[in-house]
Amino acid sequence: MTPIEQVLAVAKTIVDSGKTPSLALIKSKLGNSLPMPVLIQGIQRFKALSKEEVAALDASYRLPVVLEQSTSAETALAQLQQQVHALTQQQQELINRISALEAKLTQRDHH
Known part of the structure; x- marks a missing residue:
């Protein structure tokens, strides 16, 4: 997935x-x-898309991006918690x- 596709996918999840x-x-x-x-x-490219084009964005591209970001955020949070504890x-x-x-x-x- 290209960086632009990532932006488009995230924009679609926000619209959804x-x-x-x-x-x-x-x-x-x-x-x-x-x-x-x-x-x-x-975001400029996303805003230029028609409603049909937005709806046609492949859902399979959206899920990995969101899950990957969520997982990496959770990992980063766990690392930060360990650092604060140490x-x-x-x-x-x-x-x-x-x-x-x-x-x-x-x-x-x-004395």
Whole structure:
């Protein structure tokens, strides 16, 4: 599937959901996977299609794009959650080390 076909497919899914395709909606569905000029060209081409041509867009092209984007978004979210968890643990370890060092300094200063 070419990048333009991806834009057309996503625009069709947006129309099928009862919304009007816009650059912002298409970009939100495709993420940053396509350059802006391709998105603009694709939406211009979509808007130039007749209702019959829009209806004729092959449904088999639409589903993989949407599912692929959903899966990649879920994967990215899971990776981000793991990173946040790891960073939170590292932060707590550093706080504990700082507290221990501060306690040692306080004891040393009192002796």
